[in-house]
Structures are given as structure tokens and as C-alpha cells.
Amino acid sequence: MNNHLAEEKLNRLLPALSPLAERIGAGTVPEEHVLKEILRSTGVEAEEWAVEELVFWSKILQSARTAATYGAKAAIAEELQSHGIPEASAILAVEAAIPPPLTVEPRSVNFGSLRPGEGAHATLKVSGPLLRATARNSQLKVSLADRGSGNSLVKVQLLAGSAGESLQDHVLLEGERGQVKVPVIAQWEKEPPMLQQCPQCLKESLFWNRYDKKFECLNLECKVEGPSLDKLANPRGRPRLH
Amino acid sequence: MPDWLEIGMPDHTGGEGRIFFSKDGQYAIKIYHKQKAGVTKRQLLEKIRVLGTHLTENEAKFLCWPLALVDNVDGNECVGCVTRRIPTPPYTTLVNIMLTPKQAAEQFRAGKSWADYLQTARGIARSIAVLSGKGCAHADLHFSNFLVDSASSDVVLIDLDGLVVPGFLPPQVAGMCGFMAPEVIMGESVPNERTDRHGLAVLVLYTLLFRNVLQPLHCYDPNSQRNDDEIGWGREALFSEHQHDQRNRPRMLGVPLFRGGALSYRMLTPALQKLTERAFVEGLHNPAIRPSAQEWINNLSWALDELWQCSHCRQYFPYPHWVDPVQRRACPFCGQRRLATPLPSVLLLYEPRSRGNYGFTQRYLVLGNGWTLFPDVLDSQRPPMTRKGEKAAGHVEWDDKRKTNYFVNEEDAPWRARLSPDASDITVSKGASVPLQPGTTIYFGESRRLLVVRE
Numbered sequence: 286m287n288n289h290l291a292e293e294k295l296n297r298l299l300p301a302l303s304p305l306a307e308r309i310g311a312g313t314v315p316e317e318h319v320l321k322e323i324l325r326s327t328g329v330e331a332e333e334w335a336v337e338e339l340v341f342w343s344k345i346l347q348s349a350r351t352a353a354t355y356g357a358k359a360a361i362a363e364e365l366q367s368h369g370i371p372e373a374s375a376i377l378a379v380e381a382a383i384p385p386p387l388t389v390e391p392r393s394v395n396f397g398s399l400r401p402g403e404g405a406h407a408t409l410k411v412s413g414p415l416l417r418a419t420a421r422n423s424q425l426k427v428s429l430a431d432r433g434s435g436n437s438l439v440k441v442q443l444l445a446g447s448a449g450e451s452l453q454d455h456v457l458l459e460g461e462r463g464q465v466k467v468p469v470i471a472q473w474e475k476e477p478p479m480l481q482q483c484p485q486c487l488k489e490s491l492f493w494n495r496y497d498k499k500f501e502c503l504n505l506e507c508k509v510e511g512p513s514l515d516k517l518a519n520p521r522g523r524p525r526l527h
Numbered sequence: 528m529p530d531w532l533e534i535g536m537p538d539h540t541g542g543e544g545r546i547f548f549s550k551d552g553q554y555a556i557k558i559y560h561k562q563k564a565g566v567t568k569r570q571l572l573e574k575i576r577v578l579g580t581h582l583t584e585n586e587a588k589f590l591c592w593p594l595a596l597v598d599n600v601d602g603n604e605c606v607g608c609v610t611r612r613i614p615t616p617p618y619t620t621l622v623n624i625m626l627t628p629k630q631a632a633e634q635f636r637a638g639k640s641w642a643d644y645l646q647t648a649r650g651i652a653r654s655i656a657v658l659s660g661k662g663c664a665h666a667d668l669h670f671s672n673f674l675v676d677s678a679s680s681d682v683v684l685i686d687l688d689g690l691v692v693p694g695f696l697p698p699q700v701a702g703m704c705g706f707m708a709p710e711v712i713m714g715e716s717v718p719n720e721r722t723d724r725h726g727l728a729v730l731v732l733y734t735l736l737f738r739n740v741l742q743p744l745h746c747y748d749p750n751s752q753r754n755d756d757e758i759g760w761g762r763e764a765l766f767s768e769h770q771h772d773q774r775n776r777p778r779m780l781g782v783p784l785f786r787g788g789a790l791s792y793r794m795l796t797p798a799l800q801k802l803t804e805r806a807f808v809e810g811l812h813n814p815a816i817r818p819s820a821q822e823w824i825n826n827l828s829w830a831l832d833e834l835w836q837c838s839h840c841r842q843y844f845p846y847p848h849w850v851d852p853v854q855r856r857a858c859p860f861c862g863q864r865r866l867a868t869p870l871p872s873v874l875l876l877y878e879p880r881s882r883g884n885y886g887f888t889q890r891y892l893v894l895g896n897g898w899t900l901f902p903d904v905l906d907s908q909r910p911p912m913t914r915k916g917e918k919a920a921g922h923v924e925w926d927d928k929r930k931t932n933y934f935v936n937e938e939d940a941p942w943r944a945r946l947s948p949d950a951s952d953i954t955v956s957k958g959a960s961v962p963l964q965p966g967t968t969i970y971f972g973e974s975r976r977l978l979v980v981r982e
Contacts, residue, residue, distance in 0.1 A: 303694035359581070371662020373578055377695040380577055 289369035290338060298335055300327040302374055305339060306381035309346045312414040312461075315339075341368060342378075349382035350461065358383070387413040387460040389467055394441060394456075396471035400513060401448035402498040409439040409467060413460050422454040425469060441469065448476035485509045485517055528595045528609065532556065543688075548612055555612045557688065558597060564606035571699070572596055572608050575690050578663070589654040591674075591685040613674045613683050621651070621673035621682075621734075631737045632785050635842055635860065641735075642834055642843040643680050648734040649827040650675070650682030655727045656820035658684075659720050664691040666718035668726030669703040670733065691718055702726065704756055705739055709812060712761035721814035728806035731823055735799075736790040738777065740767045740807060745774045766807035768792055783862035785840065794859040796833045796845045798826045798889050832904060833893045835871055839863035846893040848873040848982065869925050871895035872932045872963035877977040878907050885977050892978065894963070896925035896932065905975045920971070924960065933960040934969065943970040 290298065304323050308315055315323070320339045321331035329335055345364050352358045358379050365375035389411050396405045408430075411418075415437045420427045426442040441456055451472035458465045476495060483491035486507035494501050500517060501510040511517040534556055537545035544559040559568060572593060579592035597607030624647070626634060635641070651673055658665055665672070666689050674683045689699045698718040701711055708725035710716040732740045743759030744767075767775040768791060782788025792803045802818045810817035835846035840861035847856045857864045874892040877885035894900065899919035903909045924933045935958070936942050942955040945968045952970075955961045961969060967980040 300694045355580070362581075371692075372581070372660070373662040373690075373692045374695060376578055376581055377574055377692060380574070381695075 290334075292369075294334065294338075295369045297329055298338055299370070299374060301329060301335075301339060302342060302370065302378050303381065305343060306346050306349075306378040309343065309350065309382040310384055312384065314347065315343050338368070342370075346378060346382040349379045350384060352379070352383060384461040385413045386462045387411055387415060387458055387465045389458060389465055391467075393468040394470070396443055396469070399443075399446065399471055399473045401450075401473050401476060402445045403473070404445040405443045405471065407441045407443075409441060409456070409458075411437045411439055411458055413462075415439070415458060415460055417459040418456060419459075420454065420456045420469075422452065422469075424452055425454065425456065427456055441467075443469070443471055446471065446473040448473055483507055483509065483517075484514060532609065534600075544607065549609075553612055554594075555591075555610050556597060556607055557610075558600060558605050558607040569596065569606050571696055572606070572688060574692075574696055575688060576608070578661070578690070578692075579687075581661075582657075586657045588681075589650070589657055589683060590687060591683050592687050608688055610685070610687075613685065615674070617676045617678055618674040618683065619677060621647075621670040621675050621730075624675060624677060625670045625733055626737055628737045628784055628789055629787070632860075635785075635840075639677075640843050641860070642831065643677070644734050645827060645830060645834075646680035647675055647682060648731045649824060650680055651684075651730050651734065652727060652820045652823035652827060654682055654684035655723060656824055658690070659723060659820050662692060662720070663696075664698075664718055664720045664723045665689075665726075666691045666698050666723070667700050667702050668723060668730060669706045670730065673730075691720075693719065704760055705741075706730065707760065708814065709761045709764040710814065712757055712764075716814070721817060724810075724814070724817040724819060725806070727820055727823060728803070728818065731827070732792065732803060732807075735795065736792065737784075738767075738789055740792065740803075741765065741775070741811075742767065743775055744777070764811055766811065769808060783858070784860045786862060790859055794844060794847070796826070796830045796891070797849050799830055799845075802826050829890045833891050835893055835895065837861060837863055838865065838868075846871055846873070848891060848893065869896060869927075869930070869932065871898075872923065872934075873981045874963070875979045875981055876904070877979060879974055879976065888976070891981075894923045894932065894934070896923055898923045900934075902938075905971050907974070907976055923963070926962075929962070932963040934963050935960040938971075940972055942972070944968065945970075 301323050304326065305315065308319065313319065317336060320336055324331045324335055324339065342365065345361060349358065349361050352361055362375040362379045365378060366372055389409050394407045399405060418427045418429055418439045424444045424446060426444065428440045430438045430440050446452065453470055455466040455468050458467065477493045479493055480489060481491050482489050483502045483504060486502060486504050488504050490502050490504040490507065492501050492503050499510055499512050500514065502508055509517040509519055532549040532554055534547040534549055537547050539546050543563050544557050547556040547558065549556065573596060576593050576596060579594065582590065582592060591610045591613060593608040593610055595609045597605060597609060599605060665684065667686060672684060672686045674685060690696050691698045701707060702718055706726040706729050708722035711718055711722050716722060729739060729741060741760065741764055746755060747758035747763060748754040765772055765775050767777060777789040779788040781791045784790055792800055795803065802822060805816060805818050830845055833845045834843045836843050837858035837860065840858060840863065842858065842860040844859055850856045853870065854864060871893045874894065876888045876890040876892060878888045880886050899922040901914040901917055902920045903914045905920060919937050921937050922935050924935055926933055936955045939957055943952045944955055944961040945952050946964065947966045961967065963980045965980055965982055969978040
């Protein structure tokens with residue numbers, strides 16, 4: 286049976302093939318209103334014959350999503366050609382309808398050196414249809430933010446770690462065509478000595494309070510405190526004595 | 528394809544990039560200039576590469592397709608593509624054999640034949656036919672993008688990195704002036720399959736007549752060369768042999784080539800003349816009716832069956848059987864009027880239709896003493912010129928006593944012939960012959976073509 290549209294109709298409809306394939310590749314199953322929108326965007330009136338033909342093309346192209354081999358892709362392209370679509374357009378439509386492999390930016394996350402008790406977060410920009418984002422390390426929390434059809438943002442939260450601790454793991458991003466591992470690295474500074482010289486009063490009175498994770502100067506005339514040596518300050522309401 | 532290639536210094540640098548050859552001599556590598564090498568270019572090249580994986584072995588012979596993309600050169604990221612390297616020699620760019628009429632005359636005197644150019648033109652059409660058959664356009668057809676083996680007349684089309692596929696691969700270049708369709712020059716269209724048809728027609732005629740048949744000979748803007756070109760090749764584009772407008776008519780048109788003349792398209796076979804008129808008269812500003820590459824292939828192939836050799840200059844040319852009387856028939860190269868004795872027989876080829884009817888194919892056969900007929904000519908299902916190594920169906924012998932050509936059957940199956948419309952059929956068995964006198968009809972068997980002798 287000849288499935289061909291008349292040449293004139295086919296030529297009018299062909300510009301719709303590329304956006305249709307791209308939408309399917311991005312994970313959309315085009316409903317009728319989407320097909321009409323595609324038609325309008327390519328300057329074709331959403332007449333019944335045009336929508337019907339796009340539905341045919343859409344069904345064929347959806348089977349490309351799972352086509353893994355050259356032979357499978359070629360068979361789908363041939364099916365499109367049986368509808369009168371030229372070979373090159375058919376081949377490229379099948380390629381476009383296959384979900385692209387995931388790409389991620391940045392390719393790795395290095396939180397660097399953190400202070401004990403400190404946490405951090407980073408955002409990954411993922412291109413391609415993302416199904417899942419997970420991390421097996423309990424110190425990493427992964428959440429999907431702003432999940433679009435082609436691009437997603439993945440928030441990676443690193444929970445606070447103890448002094449001297451380090452983390453070397455990965456976030457696993459899973460798409461329809463395979464997975465990507467994003468290495469995550471972090472380390473926490475070692476615990477400071479229990480007592481050291483206070484940079485403010487220069488006495489051996491700076492105490493590291495490991496429970497509150499802060500420095501406290503035990504010199505009553507100084508009394509500065511803070512989470513790190515460069516952030517020492519007098520607590521409010523306690524005027525510094527001279 | 529190996530994972531990496533060793534390259535030397537660039538062979539040459541063009542507008543788009545630098546061309547290198549791999550040190551093993553197998554590959555040509557194009558590295559795009561930074562300003563031409565964006566992410567988009569890489570994506571487009573990748574699509575073109577994918578299309579190339581679907582070529583058949585035979586198709587790949589005529590097309591120098593990108594086989595792989597370049598990732599980096601010496602660790603520096605870049606955009607580029609790799610193709611097989613076409614050896615030069617034996618190949619040379621078409622521009623090197625696209626000669627002026629004077630140079631062509633010298634080539635012919637040195638032993639080159641016009642039939643070689645006919646084969647080259649067919650090769651050009653064949654490479655474009657593969658592209659258009661797939662729904663692609665080359666978009667930049669000109670005589671530097673074809674490599675020709677002058678010994679075998681094989682043609683390879685290069686620079687396929689700018690292919691156009693509607694909706695998927697947009698045009699990246701407009702083309703070269705002289706080969707661009709008028710609507711592209713006028714900004715009314717972008718390169719597509721129909722503008723390729725125009726470029727192909729220009730190239731075919733250039734190859735056959737040694738001149739651009741649209742070359743403007745009238746100045747439209749003396750103050751601006753660019754504007755003059757745009758008008759002359761665009762809005763005012765005109766076939767040099769237009770029947771009613773002689774603005775672009777070459778001065779020495781129709782004068783024999785060896786006397787410094789310019790060849791006319793009227794020297795071509797009737798079918799090629801019609802195709803030329805469709806391309807450059809009716810179709811010049813009407814892309815829809817321009818001849819397809821396949822039409823050019825067919826008619827250029829069939830023209831090989833209408834060639835005749837001049838007894839004076841020994842050059843091959845389409846025997847002008849459409850010119851009457853016979854005494855007016857002349858060699859377009861040397862002007863010789865006494866073409867040869869004995870003169871060839873001219874036969875009309877008919878196609879079998881339904882219920883025993885036959886229709887004229889618009890094809891002629893010009894057969895002289897010693898010439899052979901191959902079975903592909905008689906078989907309507909076979910593409911033209913598919914006869915390599917095949918046994919002939921028959922051959923022609925001149926009977927000097929009767930002053931008539933005779934057609935000798937070399938096939939096992941007998942033919943049937945009728946010497947005049949009211950005569951009865953005779954059987955022509957293997958080894959027997961039939962006189963090729965006007966009005967004779969030769970029937971070769973069921974579903975095969977039929978020959979009628981015209982002169």
C-alpha cells in the first residue's frame with residue numbers, strides 16, 4: 286500500500302518533522318495540541334490531514350526512543366521513508382528522536398577544605414532527559430530542582446562533617462541513554478588544639494569548644510569568640526575591658 | 528578510522544579552514560578557522576557524518592563524505608572533519624579540465640576525446656543524483672568541488688560539509704557566482720535541491736561546451752562589478768542561445784571549435800537539447816521544472832549511443848541526424864561536412880507498453896560498420912550503461928555491394944524483423960543479419976525494446 290502524501294502536501298509538512306523529532310527526543314509524547322502548535326510554528330495550517338500525518342510520524346518516531354542498534358534505527362528510518370519522507374530527513378529525524386546522552390556541568394564537584402561542622406552545596410546543570418539523581422553517601426543529599434524537558438538543575442547538598450573527615454564519592458545521574466557519575470570531593474579541617482594563643486589578647490587563653498564548634502577566649506579581659514580564628518569578635522552585650 | 532592521525536603542515540588554507548593530509552596518505556583533514564568553528568558547526572558536522580554511515584559502497588565511490596570529526600590537534604580543542612583522501616593524480620579538480628575552447632582544441636589534438644567529457648558530465652550528474660535521491664542538497668556546486676580521473680572519467684564530489692537537509696541541516700553557504708541559481712543571487716531563496724539542479728545544469732553544459740552558457744556579455748552596472756554580477760547572473764540571467772534575446776550570445780557561436788568558435792548546444796542530441804532548454808529557458812526562473820540529476824544521467828548516457836566519429840579530425844560527437852539534408856551535417860569541431868562513408872544507420876528505440884503496444888523513448892541509436900549493440904539498450908528495466916564485460920547482442924556490418932548496413936544477431940534467441948510495414952516478418956537467427964533499411968522494424972523478444980530504422 287502506498288502511504289505517501291501527495292508531494293505538495295509532503296513538502297509543506299516536512300519542516301514539522303525536525304521539531305517533532307526533537308520534542309520526542311526531549312521526552313515529550315506530543316498530544317494533539319502540541320502537534321498543532323508544531324504545525325503552526327512551521328507555517329502550516331493545522332488541517333486534519335496534516336495533524337493525522339504528524340500523528341503517524343510521531344508514533345513511528347516514538348519507537349526510536351529505545352532503538353539501540355544501527356539496524357533498529359535504520360528500520361525506523363525506513364518506516365518513515367515509506368511515508369514518503371526523504372532518506373536523509375528520515376535518518377536525522379530518528380537520531381533527533383533518540384534521547385541524547387546526559388551531559389553535566391560541572392563534570393565534578395570539589396568542595397575543597399571545609400571547617401569542621403561546615404556543610405556546602407553545589408548545583409549541577411544537566412542536559413538531556415534526566416530520570417533520577419541519587420547519591421549513596423549519607424552526607425550527600427540530592428534534589429532535583431527546575432526539571433525541564435531538556436535541561437535540569439540538580440542541587441547537591443553536603444552535610445556538615447567532623448574535623449579531619451573527608452569525602453570521596455559521586456552523584457549518580459540516570460537518563461534514558463545511560464548514566465553519568467559526577468565525582469564529589471570534600472574534606473574538613475582537623476580539630477584545632479584545645480588551647481592556643483588568642484590573636485586578640487596574645488595570651489594562651491583561646492579555647493576550642495568542640496561542642497559548640499567555636500573558639501572562646503578564656504581571658505576575662507578579652508572574651509572574644511568565633512567559629513574561626515579570623516572571625517573572632519566580642520559577644521554582644523559584653524564590653525571589652527581595657 | 529583510527530583514533531588519531533598524524534598530520535604535517537597544512538596543504539592549503541581556504542576561507543573556511545585549513546586542509547591537512549594524514550601522513551599515511553589515507554585521509555584529508557579540514558580544521559575550521561576559529562570564527563567558523565562553533566558548537567553549532569560541530570553539531571551539523573555530526574549530523575552529516577551520521578548520514579554518511581548509510582551510504583552504499585557504490586554511492587560512497589562518488590562522494591567524499593566526512594568519516595569522522597576532529598576533537599583536538601595537539602591537545603588544542605578544535606572543530607574539523609576527516610574524509611578519505613582522493614589521490615591527485617590520477618584525480619584532478621574539474622576546474623583543471625574545464626578549458627577554454629582554445630585549450631580544449633589543443634587537448635583534442637593531443638588525443639583527448641569529447642566522449643570523455645560526456646562521461647565526465649555523466650559522472651557529475653551521478654554524484655548529485657545520489658545526494659538528491661537522499662533528500663540532500665550540496666548547496667555549493669562549482670568546478671573546484673569535483674575531482675575527475677581523466678583516464679577513467681570517474682568523478683568524486685567533495686566538500687560535503689555544508690550539506691542541506693530541510694529542517695535539519697540549514698544552508699551554510701550561498702554558493703559560487705556563475706553556478707548559483709538566479710533566485711539565490713536575488714535573495715529570494717536559499718540553496719536547496721532545486722538550486723542544485725541549476726548548478727548541475729551549468730556544470731554539465733560547461734563540461735560539454737567548454738563555456739558557461741549563462742555568462743553575461745552585457746554590462747548592467749559599469750560602476751559596480753558586484754552589482755553588475757548580481758544583475759547579470761540574477762535578475763537578468765539569460766541563456767546564451769535564447770531564441771529571442773541575443774544579449775549573451777558568444778561572437779563565434781556555431782563556428783567549429785578548431786577554428787576558434789564556440790560550441791552550440793545544438794550540437795547535442797535532441798534529448799539533451801530539450802533538457803538544456805528546460806534548464807536554461809523554461810526553468811531558469813522556474814525551479815520546479817528544472818531537470819533532475821537522474822534525467823541528466825539518463826540523457827547523457829543515451830547520448831553515448833548517438834556518437835559518431837569524424838572522418839577528418841577523428842573526434843567523436845553526437846551524429847546530427849536531426850539536420851536535413853545529410854549534406855548539411857557537419858562536425859562541430861573541424862567543420863567537415865563529408866562526415867564519413869559509409870554513413871551510419873539511425874534507429875529509433877521503442878519501449879514496450881501494455882497489450883503489445885510500443886511507445887517512442889525519444890532515444891536514437893547511431894550505428895555504423897563494426898559498431899555493437901549491448902543488451903542493456905534493449906532492456907527497459909536496466910539502468911543505462913550497465914554493460915561492463917557483457918557480451919554484445921549484435922553488431923553492424925557494411926555490405927559494400929548493396930551499400931547497406933546489416934545488423935548481425937549475436938544472441939542465441941532469434942529476432943524477428945519486418946522490412947517494411949506491409950511486408951511479412953522474417954526470422955533472424957544467431958549469425959544471420961537484417962538490412963538496416965529505412966522502415967525496418969526489429970523485434971528482439973517479449974518485454975524487450977523494439978528498433979525502427981529511420982535512415
